[in-house]
Every structure is written in C-alpha cells, then in structure tokens.
Amino acid sequence: MRQQSFMDQAFVAKAERLTPTLRERRAEPVRIIEAEAERTALHGWKVRETGKAEALRTRALSKGDSFVVDFGDHQVGYLTFKLRSEEARADAPVRLKLIFGEMPVEIGESFDTYDGWLDRSWLQDEIVNLDVVPGTYTLPRRYSFRYLKVEVLTPARKFKVAFDELFVTSVSSADLAAVPALPDSVPEDLRELDRISVRTLQDCMQTVFEDGPKRDRRLWIGDLRLQALVNYETFRNMDLVKRCLYLFAGLRLPGGQVSACVYEKPEPSADDIYLYDYSLFFIAALHDYYEASGDRATLEELWPIALEQVHLSLERLDERGLVKDDPSWYCFTDWHDDLNKQASAQAVLIYGMKRAVAIADWLGGASGDRAGRETASAQERKEAQAQAEAEAEAEAYRKQADALRKQIDRVSAAALEHLRDPETGFFASGAGRQVSWASQVWMVLADVLPREENAALLDRLFADNPEVRPMTPYMFHHLVEALLAAGRREKALEQMRAYWGEMARDGADTFWEVYNPSDKNNSPYGSNLINSYCHAWSCTPAYLIRKHFR
Amino acid sequence: MRQQSFMDQAFVAKAERLTPTLRERRAEPVRIIEAEAERTALHGWKVRETGKAEALRTRALSKGDSFVVDFGDHQVGYLTFKLRSEEARADAPVRLKLIFGEMPVEIGESFDTYDGWLDRSWLQDEIVNLDVVPGTYTLPRRYSFRYLKVEVLTPARKFKVAFDELFVTSVSSADLAAVPALPDSVPEDLRELDRISVRTLQDCMQTVFEDGPKRDRRLWIGDLRLQALVNYETFRNMDLVKRCLYLFAGLRLPGGQVSACVYEKPEPSADDIYLYDYSLFFIAALHDYYEASGDRATLEELWPIALEQVHLSLERLDERGLVKDDPSWYCFTDWHDDLNKQASAQAVLIYGMKRAVAIADWLGGASGDRAGRETASAQERKEAQAQAEAEAEAEAYRKQADALRKQIDRVSAAALEHLRDPETGFFASGAGRQVSWASQVWMVLADVLPREENAALLDRLFADNPEVRPMTPYMFHHLVEALLAAGRREKALEQMRAYWGEMARDGADTFWEVYNPSDKNNSPYGSNLINSYCHAWSCTPAYLIRKHFR
Known part of the structure; x- marks a missing residue:
C-alpha cells in the first residue's frame, strides 16, 4: 500500500508538470x-x-x-x-x-x-x-x-x-491555429456543427478538460474520453490528455478504482464518486490516447491501472457472468430517471475489455523486432539478456491478452444468453427486462453481435422506438457512433443533423449539456438557469464529421 | 500659471514620498x-x-x-x-x-x-x-x-x-507605543475618554488622516486640523501631517484656494468643494505643525499658500469689512440646518489671520542671529551677501505681518461694530441677526474681546442657551476650546464629560461623527446606518485632556 501511494504521488506530480499555460x-x-x-x-x-x-x-x-x-x-x-x-x-x-x-x-x-x-x-x-x-x-x-x-x-x-x-x-489551453481546415466537400450545415463543436471544446479546454466551464468546471472521465477524441481531430493537444490520464491514475479511490471525477484545487484530489462505466472508460481513454499519440511510455506506465479496472469490474459479475444490478447510482450511461443500467454496464465492460486486449496486444507485440540476433561479445550478451527480459515482458502481456479474451467471451456469452430476448432480439436490462435505446446502443458498441445483426438491431430499435430514449448529447453521441459502427452512415448523419443541427437552429453558440428536441425546456436539475450551455460531452460532431463525413 | 502648476506637482510629489507604510x-x-x-x-x-x-x-x-x-x-x-x-x-x-x-x-x-x-x-x-x-x-x-x-x-x-x-x-499608520502614558493624576473617566480618543485617531490614521475609515475615507482639512492636534500629544507622527499639508498645498482649486478635501486615489486630486472656514484652517494647521515640529523648511515653503488663503478670504468682505452672507453652503462651521455662518466665518477669518501673523513673525524674526558680524575675506563677503538677502527676506515677512495686523484690526472692528448686539453683547449672524452658540464660540476663539469679556460672553451663552446649539463633536470641541481659552476650565471639563462621557456610556468604542445627547438617534443623513462611528473630528478629548487636564 505504501508503494502504491508513492506511485500515486509520482503520477500526480507528472500531471502537474503538464499543466498548460492558458492562451x-x-x-x-x-x-x-x-x-x-x-x-x-x-x-x-x-x-x-x-x-x-x-x-x-x-x-x-x-x-x-x-x-x-x-x-x-x-x-x-x-x-x-x-x-x-x-x-x-x-x-x-x-x-x-x-x-x-x-x-x-x-x-x-x-x-x-x-x-x-x-x-x-x-x-x-x-x-x-x-x-x-x-x-x-x-x-x-x-x-x-x-x-x-x-x-x-x-x-x-x-x-x-x-x-x-x-x-x-x-x-x-486550445490552439485554434492547430485545427486542420475542413475539405471543401463538407457541406455547410456540417461545417457549422463542426465550428460550434470546436468552440465548445476550446472553451472547455482549460488546465484540464473541464466538463462545463460554467458548471461543474471539473474533470469527469466520461467527458474526457469524448473530448480527447475531438481533440485528436482538431487541436491535437496530446499533453492535456496525458495530464488528465495521469490525474485519474494518480487519484484513484481507496479500492484502486479510477474515480468518476477529479478536482484540481486546492490540490488535485478525487471525488468519492465511483461509476462502473466511467472507471472502465479509463481503459478506452488510454487506448485512444496511444492510438493518437504513439506515446508508448505512457501506455506502459498506465497499463497496470487500466488492467486493474477490468479486474475490479469483473468482481461485480454474478455467477452467470452478468453485472449485478441494484437501485443505486452505480453506472452513469445517461441522465434518465427510468433507465436501467445493467445491460449498458455489461456492454461497457465488454467494450472496455476489448480495448484492454488491444493495449495488451500492442505491448506484447513490440519486442518482436529484437529477435533472431546472434550473441558473442559481453556487450552482445548484455543485449541478449535485455532481449530475453523484453521477451518475458512481452510474454506476460500476451498472457494478459489471452486471459482478457477468455473473459470477453464469457461476459459476451452471458449477455447474449441472459440479456438478449430471443423473441425480439433486443437486449433487456434488469429484473424488469427493460428495453431501452441505451442498452441496444451499448451492445452494438460492445460488438457482441455480427456486424449485420448490429445493423438489424438498430433498425429494429428505430422501428420500435422504445420509450426509454436517449436524453443527453452524451447518449446521442453513442447512438451515432453505434450507427456508424453498424454501417448505417446515412442514419447516423440524419441523427446528427436532427439533434445537434436542431440545437444549432435553436441558437447554440456552443453545444449544451442537456437537450431534448421534443421537450426543449427540460432540465435534469429543475431549472433551465443552472444547465450548462457549453458542455464537453456535447462537442463530438467535430470528431464524427472529421472522422466519418469528410 | 505654468510655473504654479509645476510647483503643485512638486508639492504632490513631496507628499507622495511621505506616504507611510501601514502597521x-x-x-x-x-x-x-x-x-x-x-x-x-x-x-x-x-x-x-x-x-x-x-x-x-x-x-x-x-x-x-x-x-x-x-x-x-x-x-x-x-x-x-x-x-x-x-x-x-x-x-x-x-x-x-x-x-x-x-x-x-x-x-x-x-x-x-x-x-x-x-x-x-x-x-x-x-x-x-x-x-x-x-x-x-x-x-x-x-x-x-x-x-x-x-x-x-x-x-x-x-x-x-x-x-x-x-x-x-x-x-x-499610528504607532501605539509612541503614545506617552497619562500621569496617575488623571481620573479614571478621563483616562477612558483618552483611550477611546486615541483608538479613534489610530483607526483614522491611514495613508492620510482620514475623516472616517467607514465613510468618507478621505482627507478633510477641518478634520486634519483637529487630528493633528491630538497627534502631537499622542502618536507624534509629524510626517503624516506634513504629507497632508503638502497634499492640500499641491492640490488647490483653480483660483488658488485650498480645497476642503482631497482624494488620494486613483491619484491625488482635490474635490471641488471650497469652504470659507476650511481654506483658512490651512493656516492654522501649518501654524500648529510648526509649533509641534519646529520644521522651518516646511513652514517657509508652505507660507505663501497660507498667506494666499488670507488674501482670497479678504475678497469676500463687503465695504464694512464683513464676510458677505449668502444662502449657499459657503462655510462649514457645524452640521446644523438652521445655523447662519456669517459671524463664525468672520471669526474664523480673524482666527486664521492671527495664526498667519504668528507664522510671519516666526519667519521674520529668524535671521536676527546672523546680524552684527564683520566682513573681510571673499568667503566673508559671500556670507555678508547671504546675510543681506536673509535680512531682506525677514523684512518682507515683517511687512506681511504688519499688513496682516492692520487687516485683523479692521475685520475685528467690523465684527464688534456690526455683528455684536450692543444690548445683549451676543454676536448676531446674517440678515436675521441669528444668535447661535457657534457664533459666540468662534468669536471667543478669534479673541476679539478682552479675556474677561470672553468668559462673560460664554457664561451668558450658557445662561441664555439660544436655540441654535452645537450639533457635532466638531462644534463641541470648539465650545470646549473656547471655554478653556476664556479660563472656564471647570465648565470645559463638565461639557467634555457631558458630551464625550455620555457617548462613552452609550457604548462608543471610538468616538462618533454625530451625537446629540438629547436626540441620540439623530443622523444628518436620514439614517443611523450610514453615520460614521469612528470619526476623526470627534477624537479631541485626548488632546484636551493631555494639554489641559493633566
């Protein structure tokens, strides 16, 4: 425990050294x-x-x-x-x-x-x-x-x-000059969504990726993951993502869980909120960061924390391999009073583990280029020893990957067997067998079905339109991502235009924390005054457009 | 005018160099x-x-x-x-x-x-x-x-x-350790008045002598004159008085008048308020400063400003030698809606000119010690020339003193002839021939009558008790000073105990801006909330006790 605590301080110190000077x-x-x-x-x-x-x-x-x-x-x-x-x-x-x-x-x-x-x-x-x-x-x-x-x-x-x-x-902390121009092929309405998204992210990028500069002005991992994706396509401020990853890694909860949110002041510290999905997003955020930056040193250093999130998350499974449901606020998924989180939590676990496998594969495959050399001199013997050590390390990573693959299979099978309704093909959540948009979206993102079945599931979702719909831009982002993953590009674009496009038509200078086109005065806090109207999790159109529609 | 303006800046710069560091x-x-x-x-x-x-x-x-x-x-x-x-x-x-x-x-x-x-x-x-x-x-x-x-x-x-x-x-800016201990002979109730006075002055002594640290937080010359008197008997911070004198000297009104009040921030500047009595108090404040400090350089440098106040004040006299009255707020004297100021203005003019004479006498008499030396060498000839110049200067001061004496005689005679009621012996003010406490008090302080007559005038004042009474601690101070000047020491002490003593019994931690023992909730501003309860012009008991009752 003492050593762990020392590590934490070193991580936080590294994060603090990465504090940007604001423009x-x-x-x-x-x-x-x-x-x-x-x-x-x-x-x-x-x-x-x-x-x-x-x-x-x-x-x-x-x-x-x-x-x-x-x-x-x-x-x-x-x-x-x-x-x-x-x-x-x-x-x-x-x-x-x-x-x-x-x-x-x-x-x-x-x-x-x-x-x-x-x-x-x-x-x-x-x-x-x-x-x-x-x-x-x-x-x-x-x-x-x-x-x-x-x-x-x-x-x-x-x-x-x-x-x-x-x-x-x-x-x-964002440098507007670093944002690549959109190609001429991008239509005007998408350029406008991109512009608003970029402004949203810019205004949230301070000494951390804040969720909202008006409220709550702090670093949530659910927001960070999406902000980082947009950042890779726009400002490309790798150090700010790195700083945030080290803050989360350095400020875990007493049980080792990555906390849902951290504070910078008066000194960096974790909030006491643990959310099942958010802790798993540490893996995804690390995965995406390495993919964008190629920063292997950070990947190696933070991998044990990421892997620990898998192990801690697996502890919540019951004997069937299902996430245990309860009435507490154990998983975020979306701001929706009636949403049952079991199925989406299950899906996020699979989604996180699949990214963990990718990391383990990257780490395990990196020493291959050292193989096959002859050994002779002392220098060469030393090199040979280093090579042997690297090989042992790589072998350990590969074993981790194999173990993860087994867990993915087990947890995916449990989802298909116990959560999927054989009649309708929908994933049902909780004791009430609730069929929500969120559960289907996350199962598509977890990629537990073949691609064609994913597409069919989403088509049925739109056709049946179950009552528990997406509420926030955060959930709408995942809906669009799921449509893109399933190859429903046109439907994804239509959704983006219907949601963020309508927000823009309603006068958004920056995208909002909450928006329901069919109930525009909705606030999860009981007053429109307190909503955040520049909110990080709403800035993803720039990512979606730049990655998929250019 | 250009040269005058240059002088002003030099005075202000000198004042700024004297800005104290606060304790x-x-x-x-x-x-x-x-x-x-x-x-x-x-x-x-x-x-x-x-x-x-x-x-x-x-x-x-x-x-x-x-x-x-x-x-x-x-x-x-x-x-x-x-x-x-x-x-x-x-x-x-x-x-x-x-x-x-x-x-x-x-x-x-x-x-x-x-x-x-x-x-x-x-x-x-x-x-x-x-x-x-x-x-x-x-x-x-x-x-x-x-x-x-x-x-x-x-x-x-x-x-x-x-x-x-x-x-x-x-x-x-006050140093409490500099305050001399009171002798054991001073009775307990006066020690308490002294303690409260010292605290009042201490809390008003900031980078200038403020009138009130709650409100108005600025330098008024009417307050300065009294604060300086207390300061000479207590903290003896000569530099702060000097700073304030140079501020007033450096920031006169366009006509040359010393303004009633100056601001320190954003940069030193005069308010546009001109008050007849307040401009004359510049002379008194300079007079008292030299008496306390012996700082002849300052006396010499600021004397022309002081003398100018006499000349400017004389311009208001009518052909009889009386201050022209009008309904405007041309003279302060006291916060009293019904008080006519003509007689008190006349008295303050005489009071000011008498202190001007004292200054001119000090300046004119100072070169006497150089007289009577033999001259021989070049060095000695140079000295002789300097001596001749000094003698010429002294002669000029003496002429100024003589001219002032003539004016004092004229203005005093006018007061006695036109303002004093031959029947009652009271000084009457304005067209309505108002007999107020303030007019009698100031005529006593101006010393236009023989000392015995001053005492008799004040005895009659107490006996007749005219309706327009003193309202503020500022006016009560002058009443007590007048009683002391007229030799009515016991009456002075009685007044001090009745006024400041009652304020102390009413719970004053510091002495108040306004206090009327017979109407304790009185405020000249329409609300007790806005009165200043630590107000410089109320701090004079420490001066009165230390100068007269120890």
Whole structure:
C-alpha cells in the first residue's frame, strides 16, 4: 500500500508538470441587447438588439439603470472594465450587480427565483463595490458567458458612471491555429456543427478538460474520453490528455478504482464518486490516447491501472457472468430517471475489455523486432539478456491478452444468453427486462453481435422506438457512433443533423449539456438557469464529421 | 500659471514620498453575539453574547445559517477566513453574505431598508462567491467595524461549511507605543475618554488622516486640523501631517484656494468643494505643525499658500469689512440646518489671520542671529551677501505681518461694530441677526474681546442657551476650546464629560461623527446606518485632556 501511494504521488506530480499555460484572447461586446419574454422562444426568452456597443461609452448611468451587452459568441474568461464618473467626481463607492449568462434565459429571469436541485452559487452573478472611480477593475473569478447584464445599484446622488472599456480576456489551453481546415466537400450545415463543436471544446479546454466551464468546471472521465477524441481531430493537444490520464491514475479511490471525477484545487484530489462505466472508460481513454499519440511510455506506465479496472469490474459479475444490478447510482450511461443500467454496464465492460486486449496486444507485440540476433561479445550478451527480459515482458502481456479474451467471451456469452430476448432480439436490462435505446446502443458498441445483426438491431430499435430514449448529447453521441459502427452512415448523419443541427437552429453558440428536441425546456436539475450551455460531452460532431463525413 | 502648476506637482510629489507604510495587527473575534431589538437601547439595538468565539470552528453551516462575531473593539482592516467543507467534499462554489458593522444597528437592521441621503454603497456588505473550498480568502476591500455578520447563502445540498479561521488584519499608520502614558493624576473617566480618543485617531490614521475609515475615507482639512492636534500629544507622527499639508498645498482649486478635501486615489486630486472656514484652517494647521515640529523648511515653503488663503478670504468682505452672507453652503462651521455662518466665518477669518501673523513673525524674526558680524575675506563677503538677502527676506515677512495686523484690526472692528448686539453683547449672524452658540464660540476663539469679556460672553451663552446649539463633536470641541481659552476650565471639563462621557456610556468604542445627547438617534443623513462611528473630528478629548487636564 505504501508503494502504491508513492506511485500515486509520482503520477500526480507528472500531471502537474503538464499543466498548460492558458492562451488569452481579448473579446469586446458586439452590441447592446435586451432579453425579451416570448412564449414560443427557447426557455421563453429571446434577445433584441437595442444599440451599438460603442454607445456604452457615452451613457451616464445611475441607480436603477442597467444594460446588457452581447459578446457575440461564447466566452470563458475574466471581465475587465474601466469606469469613470460623469457630472461630478465620484465621492462614494460604486455598487454594481453583474449577471453573466450563456443563454438569454439567464439574463431574462431573476436568479432570485431559482429553485433547482443544485446550489444556486453556480449561477453567475456578483455584487461588487468599487472604492476608486475612475478605475480599471478585473474581477478575480472566471465566468462562462455570452451576455453580461450590468445593474447600477449606486451612485444615486451626486455623480453618474460610464464605462470607458468593458472586455473579456478569454482563456483556453486550445490552439485554434492547430485545427486542420475542413475539405471543401463538407457541406455547410456540417461545417457549422463542426465550428460550434470546436468552440465548445476550446472553451472547455482549460488546465484540464473541464466538463462545463460554467458548471461543474471539473474533470469527469466520461467527458474526457469524448473530448480527447475531438481533440485528436482538431487541436491535437496530446499533453492535456496525458495530464488528465495521469490525474485519474494518480487519484484513484481507496479500492484502486479510477474515480468518476477529479478536482484540481486546492490540490488535485478525487471525488468519492465511483461509476462502473466511467472507471472502465479509463481503459478506452488510454487506448485512444496511444492510438493518437504513439506515446508508448505512457501506455506502459498506465497499463497496470487500466488492467486493474477490468479486474475490479469483473468482481461485480454474478455467477452467470452478468453485472449485478441494484437501485443505486452505480453506472452513469445517461441522465434518465427510468433507465436501467445493467445491460449498458455489461456492454461497457465488454467494450472496455476489448480495448484492454488491444493495449495488451500492442505491448506484447513490440519486442518482436529484437529477435533472431546472434550473441558473442559481453556487450552482445548484455543485449541478449535485455532481449530475453523484453521477451518475458512481452510474454506476460500476451498472457494478459489471452486471459482478457477468455473473459470477453464469457461476459459476451452471458449477455447474449441472459440479456438478449430471443423473441425480439433486443437486449433487456434488469429484473424488469427493460428495453431501452441505451442498452441496444451499448451492445452494438460492445460488438457482441455480427456486424449485420448490429445493423438489424438498430433498425429494429428505430422501428420500435422504445420509450426509454436517449436524453443527453452524451447518449446521442453513442447512438451515432453505434450507427456508424453498424454501417448505417446515412442514419447516423440524419441523427446528427436532427439533434445537434436542431440545437444549432435553436441558437447554440456552443453545444449544451442537456437537450431534448421534443421537450426543449427540460432540465435534469429543475431549472433551465443552472444547465450548462457549453458542455464537453456535447462537442463530438467535430470528431464524427472529421472522422466519418469528410 | 505654468510655473504654479509645476510647483503643485512638486508639492504632490513631496507628499507622495511621505506616504507611510501601514502597521498591521491581527485581531480575532472575542465572542459570538446576536443583535437584539430593544426600544430603549441606542438606535433600538443591543448585543447579547450567545457563544464563545472558539465554538465557530466546530459549527457546520449551510443555507440559512448565520452568525455574528464581535472583535471586541473597533477595527479597520482586512478580513481573512479559512473555510473547510463538512459532511462531504465541496462540489459547488460557496456563496456568503458578509455584513460589517461599527454599531449593533448595522447588524440588526437590514441594509435593504436603507433610505438615507448618501449612497447606500457606504454600507459595508458583500456577497462573495468562493470557488475553491477548502481555501483561505482575504477580501480585497478594507472595512471599518467591530461586528461581522456572516450569512450562508449556499451550500444548500451535499455539504456544509465551517470556519477554521476568521480574523482581521487591522491597519494604521499610528504607532501605539509612541503614545506617552497619562500621569496617575488623571481620573479614571478621563483616562477612558483618552483611550477611546486615541483608538479613534489610530483607526483614522491611514495613508492620510482620514475623516472616517467607514465613510468618507478621505482627507478633510477641518478634520486634519483637529487630528493633528491630538497627534502631537499622542502618536507624534509629524510626517503624516506634513504629507497632508503638502497634499492640500499641491492640490488647490483653480483660483488658488485650498480645497476642503482631497482624494488620494486613483491619484491625488482635490474635490471641488471650497469652504470659507476650511481654506483658512490651512493656516492654522501649518501654524500648529510648526509649533509641534519646529520644521522651518516646511513652514517657509508652505507660507505663501497660507498667506494666499488670507488674501482670497479678504475678497469676500463687503465695504464694512464683513464676510458677505449668502444662502449657499459657503462655510462649514457645524452640521446644523438652521445655523447662519456669517459671524463664525468672520471669526474664523480673524482666527486664521492671527495664526498667519504668528507664522510671519516666526519667519521674520529668524535671521536676527546672523546680524552684527564683520566682513573681510571673499568667503566673508559671500556670507555678508547671504546675510543681506536673509535680512531682506525677514523684512518682507515683517511687512506681511504688519499688513496682516492692520487687516485683523479692521475685520475685528467690523465684527464688534456690526455683528455684536450692543444690548445683549451676543454676536448676531446674517440678515436675521441669528444668535447661535457657534457664533459666540468662534468669536471667543478669534479673541476679539478682552479675556474677561470672553468668559462673560460664554457664561451668558450658557445662561441664555439660544436655540441654535452645537450639533457635532466638531462644534463641541470648539465650545470646549473656547471655554478653556476664556479660563472656564471647570465648565470645559463638565461639557467634555457631558458630551464625550455620555457617548462613552452609550457604548462608543471610538468616538462618533454625530451625537446629540438629547436626540441620540439623530443622523444628518436620514439614517443611523450610514453615520460614521469612528470619526476623526470627534477624537479631541485626548488632546484636551493631555494639554489641559493633566
């Protein structure tokens, strides 16, 4: 245990050395707007332009005055403004209320009405008291927003105030210049989805891959896996993925499980949340990282952690080889109150093990080029010994791969025997034998059926349209991936256009955490105010387009 | 004009070089209290101890919880606290409301009810959002307070918060160790008034002599003059007075008048307020500074500014030699809506000119020691020339003194002839011939009558008790000074005990900006919340006791 703990610290130290310096961009307001209530608009609010941004400079404001500026696109960064007094010298502090919104609803509705299920402190507003005017102020906190409402609480008496400057210093660890241009063949609507996706990822890429820069501002492995895929096709920031992998590897739970999420501050530490699928995604994230980077040293160093996730996950199987179900929140899969997770957990286990096999194969096959040399001198004997050791290591990897293959067979057979309904061909989950979209999608991704059967399963899924549908962009991504894996390219494109395309038509500057085209005001937290409107797990169209539709 | 402007910059630069480094002290809460409404208490609020300060460390707080800590004495400084989470890791920002109060009323009453005549931004409260918990936070603004109320706005859900540490770093440019001990002969109640006065001055002594560290936090010359007097008897920080004199000298109004108040930030600048009496107090402040410090270089350099104030003030006289009255706020004297200022302005002019004469006499008499030497060598001839120049300079000072004496005679005669009522002997002010306490007090301080008549005037004042009475500690100070000048030492002591003594009995930790023993809830600003309860012009008992009652 002591040695393990030492290893952890070394991993975290390695992660900390990879902390990126953020790139800064200055963004100015592009116009002055108002949020107007409109029943038919998304969340009941739309924006209306009421003036040019330049007009701000000459507007003298006092108690009760307010304005809303639009920065033209989603921003993650620090607000700076320069205040002067008008009509008389400022002889008292200036008190302002600042409200930052990613969406018009955040500007339109009062945060005082918020009654959702997460802490109100995620809503981005401040009351600031400014002692020195004229003065230039930069607020210490980072905000995620496109719109900023300023309410003047004072001055009320002798003087007024005006804003000489007002801008955001936006930050990201992503380098926009590194993103390859899309070929001309990509149609306009997909280019737009790609652009929004890239912006989403850019704004989530800070000193880790955050899930959402407004909320929760931390590293979840479910989000990381998808962000990394998009990153490989766009910014190609390998070090940031590496940093995140080492954070997860260094900050496991007491039982050795990779935790679902980690915090960077005040010092790196794991949350206590363990999710069955998320811990297995460590394997997938490592697999994908090596495939994109070829960084074998990292692969070798983190492989034991990945393999440990398999072993820990296998412990949850019952005597039939099925993931034991229970009513707790043991597996994520999707934000859906009614979704049973057993089948998808089973599938993710297979999906993870298949990537583990790939890693073991890579590691086990690498020493082959050293074979067949003659040995003579001391130097050569030394080389021969090294070669023998490498060969032994490779042999160990191959044995791991073989053991994994046996487990894959066993777990896949259990899924086919106990979860698949022989009548309908659908995979059923839990004691209630629930047939959900998620279970079918994940079984396709786990590739337990022949390819043609996968395609037929998905066709039947669309035809039957079971009630427990995908809820989040995260689940929609996996649906699209499953369609692509099964060769249903057109259906995949149609889904992408229907989902992310509709989000874009609804005004997304960056893709959202939650979106249900048939219930657009849905929030898993009881309020549209607290949803994250720039959310990493929603940024995959850029990956899908660049990998499959170019 | 160009040259004048250059001079100004040199004065300001000299002032800036004298900016003190503030001394820091750490102060901890001494107990947990509650503010309780009680009709008979001052402002309707009293405090009740509800726990020991140590108890805070173990109290886990969430939405809706609040506490009030008492730091035991008035503090001016910066708040630091260390927050930890309880029950679970903090997974959302923590949102707190902090309310700082010098007095129980500020803790008891909601600032939302404030409807006074100064900007609400002077009321000291903040809403802070803290992204990282556990964490140690120091708020960037300085507060003036004894009580701190903390309201927890979030967390509301998964975790709670507790305060591991909570303290103030109090700041002042005053060195408490420099204050001479009072002799044993000084009675206990005066020692207490002295202690409170010293604390008041200490908390107002920052990078200038502030009028009030809660409100207005700037340098007024009316306050400076009194603070300097107390300072000479206590902290003896000569450089801070010098800095303030150079600020006023360097930042005059376009016509050359010393402005009533100056700001330090963002860079030193004058307010546009000109007050007849305040500009004349520049002379008195310079006079007192030289008397305390013997700093002749400063006296010589600032004398032209002082003399200019006389000349500018004389311009307001009518053909009879009386200060022209008008309904504007041209002279301060006291916060009293009904007070006519003509007589007091006339008296302050005489008071100022008498101190100008003293300065001119000091400057004119200083070269006498060089006279009577023989001249022979080149060196000696050079010395002789310097001596001749010095003699010419001294002669110029003496001429200035003579001219001032003539003006004093003229203006005093005008006061006696036109303002003094031959029947009652009272000085009457303005077209309405108002007989106020302030007019008599200032005429005594201007010393226009023989000493016995001054005493008789004040005796009659107490006997007749005209309706327009002193309102502020500032005016009470001048009443006590007048009694002392007229030899009414016992009456002076009685007044001091009745006024500041009553304030002390009412719970003053530091002396207050406004206090009317017969109307204790009076505020010139329409609300007790916005009064300053540590106010420089109220700190003179330490001067009066140390100069006259030891």
